Amino acid sequence: LDLSAGGRYVMWRSELERRSSLLATTPDAVEKDRLEAFIPSIGVGLALRPFDALELFARARVGALSYERDEEYRWDDDDDKWRKIDRVERDSEFLELDAGVSLILGDTIGVIVGYRYTSYELERLVDERDIRYEGEAHGPYIGAILQF
Numbered sequence: 199l200d201l202s203a204g205g206r207y208v209m210w211r212s213e214l215e216r217r218s219s220l221l222a223t224t225p226d227a228v229e230k231d232r233l234e235a236f237i238p239s240i241g242v243g244l245a246l247r248p249f250d251a252l253e254l255f256a257r258a259r260v261g262a263l264s265y266e267r268d269e270e271y272r273w274d275d276d277d278d279k280w281r282k283i284d285r286v287e288r289d290s291e292f293l294e295l296d297a298g299v300s301l302i303l304g305d306t307i308g309v310i311v312g313y314r315y316t317s318y319e320l321e322r323l324v325d326e327r328d329i330r331y332e333g334e335a336h337g338p339y340i341g342a343i344l345q346f
Contacts, residue, residue: 200243206261206292208318209234210331233320233329235290237261251308256297264289269325287323292316300343308343 210233215225239261246254269285298312315336322329 200241200245200257202241202243202259203239204241205236205238207234207236208290208292208320210318210320210333231329233322233331235263235288235320237263237290237292239292241294251302253300253302254298255300255312257295259294260292262289262291284325285323287321289319289321291319298339302343302345306344306346308345310341310343311338313338 210231212231214229216227216229217225239259241257241259243255243257248254266287267283267285270283271280272283273279274281293316295315296312298310300308300310302308313336315334317334318331320329320331
């Protein structure tokens, strides 16, 4: 049985270009967005070893962070004037599921095969615009293990 606590830093960057035709060499308009978050997480895992070298495992990690800051005014000593601090609301969530098999020979070299599913939702709301990213990735993986 495995219990974990930690965090994950996520950054999503996108760039969209609009061109008047397929033959245009330069875009008419470019829009860039960047959304990032640190998400604290907890996890649980289970591993079964029917033989010393063979391990069947399953893990789940989940994380969420949400905060909100109201609009306010603060005195700026450098400029000797009041500055407006905009309202901000952020929500970040993720889920990761991982299951597979590993085979390690001689406690040193081995192979791991599994399937992973990951889902993210990031949202940032401010007065002038809202940015939201929602996506998932999943699929099989294979890797080599070298431990000493």
